[in-house]
Amino acid sequence: MQDILASFGTLLAPMTLLVIILSTALGIVLGAIPGLSGGLGVALLLPITFGMPPEVGLAMLVSIWVGGVSGAMIGSILLGIPGSPSAIATCFDGYPMTRNGQAVKALGAAITASFIGTFLSILIAMAASPLMARLALKMGPWEYFSLGFCAISLVAALSRGSVFHGLAAAALGLILASVGFAPIDGYPRFTFGNIYLNGGFDLIPLMLGFFALKQIVQDYARGQQQVPEVDASDIKGFGVTWKEYRDNTWNMIRSFMIGLWIGFLPGMGAALSNMVAYAQAKSASRHPEKFGKGCVDGVFASETSNNASVGGSLIPMVALGIPGDGVTAILLGGLMIHGVQAGPLLFNNNPEIVYALFLTALIAAVLVLVMQFWGMRLFPAILKIPYHYLYPAIVVLGFMGVFVGSSTAFNYVLLLGFAGLGLAMDKLRLPIGPFILAFILAPMLELNLRRGMTYTDDGILPFFTRPISGLLLFAAVLSIVSPFLMPWLRSLRRARQGG
Amino acid sequence: MNTEKPLGAGLVAFAIAGILVTMQISVRTFNDDPGPRLFPLLGFSILLLCGLGMVLTRSKISDVLREEEEAAAGTDQTPAARRGAIMFGLLVAYSLALWLLGYYIATPLMVYAFYHTIAGAERRVWWRGALYGLAVTGGVHLVFSELLNTLLPSGILF
Numbered sequence: 125m126q127d128i129l130a131s132f133g134t135l136l137a138p139m140t141l142l143v144i145i146l147s148t149a150l151g152i153v154l155g156a157i158p159g160l161s162g163g164l165g166v167a168l169l170l171p172i173t174f175g176m177p178p179e180v181g182l183a184m185l186v187s188i189w190v191g192g193v194s195g196a197m198i199g200s201i202l203l204g205i206p207g208s209p210s211a212i213a214t215c216f217d218g219y220p221m222t223r224n225g226q227a228v229k230a231l232g233a234a235i236t237a238s239f240i241g242t243f244l245s246i247l248i249a250m251a252a253s254p255l256m257a258r259l260a261l262k263m264g265p266w267e268y269f270s271l272g273f274c275a276i277s278l279v280a281a282l283s284r285g286s287v288f289h290g291l292a293a294a295a296l297g298l299i300l301a302s303v304g305f306a307p308i309d310g311y312p313r314f315t316f317g318n319i320y321l322n323g324g325f326d327l328i329p330l331m332l333g334f335f336a337l338k339q340i341v342q343d344y345a346r347g348q349q350q351v352p353e354v355d356a357s358d359i360k361g362f363g364v365t366w367k368e369y370r371d372n373t374w375n376m377i378r379s380f381m382i383g384l385w386i387g388f389l390p391g392m393g394a395a396l397s398n399m400v401a402y403a404q405a406k407s408a409s410r411h412p413e414k415f416g417k418g419c420v421d422g423v424f425a426s427e428t429s430n431n432a433s434v435g436g437s438l439i440p441m442v443a444l445g446i447p448g449d450g451v452t453a454i455l456l457g458g459l460m461i462h463g464v465q466a467g468p469l470l471f472n473n474n475p476e477i478v479y480a481l482f483l484t485a486l487i488a489a490v491l492v493l494v495m496q497f498w499g500m501r502l503f504p505a506i507l508k509i510p511y512h513y514l515y516p517a518i519v520v521l522g523f524m525g526v527f528v529g530s531s532t533a534f535n536y537v538l539l540l541g542f543a544g545l546g547l548a549m550d551k552l553r554l555p556i557g558p559f560i561l562a563f564i565l566a567p568m569l570e571l572n573l574r575r576g577m578t579y580t581d582d583g584i585l586p587f588f589t590r591p592i593s594g595l596l597l598f599a600a601v602l603s604i605v606s607p608f609l610m611p612w613l614r615s616l617r618r619a620r621q622g623g
Numbered sequence: 624m625n626t627e628k629p630l631g632a633g634l635v636a637f638a639i640a641g642i643l644v645t646m647q648i649s650v651r652t653f654n655d656d657p658g659p660r661l662f663p664l665l666g667f668s669i670l671l672l673c674g675l676g677m678v679l680t681r682s683k684i685s686d687v688l689r690e691e692e693e694a695a696a697g698t699d700q701t702p703a704a705r706r707g708a709i710m711f712g713l714l715v716a717y718s719l720a721l722w723l724l725g726y727y728i729a730t731p732l733m734v735y736a737f738y739h740t741i742a743g744a745e746r747r748v749w750w751r752g753a754l755y756g757l758a759v760t761g762g763v764h765l766v767f768s769e770l771l772n773t774l775l776p777s778g779i780l781f
Contacts, residue, residue, distance in 0.1 A: 347703070
């Protein structure tokens with residue numbers, strides 16, 4: 125308790141508090157701009173923290189991260205372009221809500237869900253870190269592979285069109301992620317002698333191509349010049365009714381648990397949790413047909429889960445020294461640069477750093493809530509910007525976003541290639557969600573598949589015989605075969621009733 | 624137009640080609656490691672099964688997609704395709720301009736080109752477009768170059 129109070133005192137120092145406020149605001153802005161996620165902000169600003177005391181430097185990075193994860197929903201809802209992969213699923217219903225003139229409601233739902241997700245997950249992370257870390261240690265590569273495979277098959281089975289389309293899109297994602305050096309042995313696959321492909325395809329051109337450029341081409345092709353006017357003059361509270369909050373209580377609890385757990389699992393994070401929570405919300409809903417057309421339940425699910433991943437991913441980083449996702453990997457680097465070794469001994473050696481980390485995230489969550497609550501009245505102003513002003517700026521930001529990460533013009537080719545692929549997939553009714561999920565998870569899947577087969581002499585058998593792994597694979601198979609099985613069972617039942 | 628079976632056939636052909644290319648990967652492995660071939664083979668196999676599924680079974684698509692298809696079938700898609708091709712062409716032109724001329728020349732010119740194209744004859748005002756091109760170029764320079772201290776693209780000609 126003494127350590128917590130001491131850390132709290134440090135963070136409330138005027139200069140530190142100012143750093144947290146400015147960093148949170150910057151994180152929201154970076155998160156909202158497509159291609160400039162909070163993660164990119166953390167990476168770009170890491171060198172600036174070198175000259176700061178560890179608590180202040182880490183407070184800056186954590187605030188940008190928290191702001192970025194929450195801010196990503198703004199682009200998803202208002203433009204249909206996610207600021208980062210953590211808000212992909214928010215697009216599915218958030219943007220249709222905007223098109224239906226319900227942008228304020230979508231933003232209000234996302235803001236409250238973001239706050240609940242972040243704040244509660246950080247509290248749980250503070251309280252349950254040691255216990256959950258012990259539990260995760262019992263999971264092996266078999267369980268990690270099966271979990272990832274189950275997530276992909278769930279999303280594929282629940283996507284638009286037939287299950288074949290969903291699975292084919294996921295398979296394309298797995299194949300595309302195989303390009304470049306293979307894990308473990310570093311064998312260059314499908315590079316065809318091109319050195320730019322040795323490292324595989326970068327996620328940023330893929331994301332910007334699939335979401336930003338594809339959206340612009342499609343909107344221009346449709347002749348869309350302006351989205352509907354949003355009346356922000358009569359906003360009460362968060363624009364969401366109590367009934368809608370009540371109706372979504374279980375949805376939010378479930379999404380929160382999914383986000384917390386997936387964030388906690390090393391190698392996964394908000395990018396996966398929002399998709400899985402969305403799929404679960406849709407499958408558990410009494411009105412799944414409304415999803416994808418502007419259903420507020422989808423926004424609640426996605427935003428609660430991706431923000432719950434914040435607390436979840438801090439647990440393995442702090443307790444085990446294993447990053448939960450890409451951004452926590454950079455944060456871990458930041459800790460090491462400041463001479464702090466994350467891991468089980470961190471609680472003993474540097475308790476003030478641990479609690480400063482958690483408390484900063486809590487303060488940033490409150491600041492995000494306040495900033496977005498007032499900003500909500502301003503966000504719809506983005507909609508009033510005519511497309512002939514908005515889209516050229518997005519194009520420039522997209523191209524610069526793919527350039528700054530690698531400083532190579534080859535990324536322009538990738539950006540255009542992915543935009544073209546996205547357009548072709550839309551035309552052929554291959555859903556993008558399973559494709560992206562498979563692409564993101566593929567490295568982790570392959571690594572754990574190969575590790576699992578190497579660790580024992582039984583080859584692939586432990587994937588099926590270990591209880592949790594077997595259960596997850598069974599769920600994966602069930603989700604794939606159920607679209608075929610259910611009509612057959614229904615016809616069987618009808619035949620019995622008729623007979 | 625029903626794209627189901629042609630798509631399925633295309634996926635089958637792509638998957639078979641992919642499996643053949645993957646089989647050419649030869650790496651000596653140890654400790655029962657299946658090597659770098661297994662994972663791409665898994666991906667291509669799933670693709671092959673899905674392609675076969677599309678070819679051999681009756682298409683079962685959701686009502687939403689069916690409604691969208693019926694709506695699209697009733698309208699002439701040619702103007703939309705032409706507009707889409709123009710916009711994609713502009714994106715290709717911007718990437719080429721960035722590569723050849725660099726950020727500071729390519730961006731104001733291409734931002735104006737995007738503005739000119741998207742605004743259409745009714746809304747475009749040439750000086751506003753030009754001013755906007757300069758503003759976007761300056762704003763992005765300020766954020767990336769000055770605040771974040773990152774490099775912006777330089778062209779191979781200038």
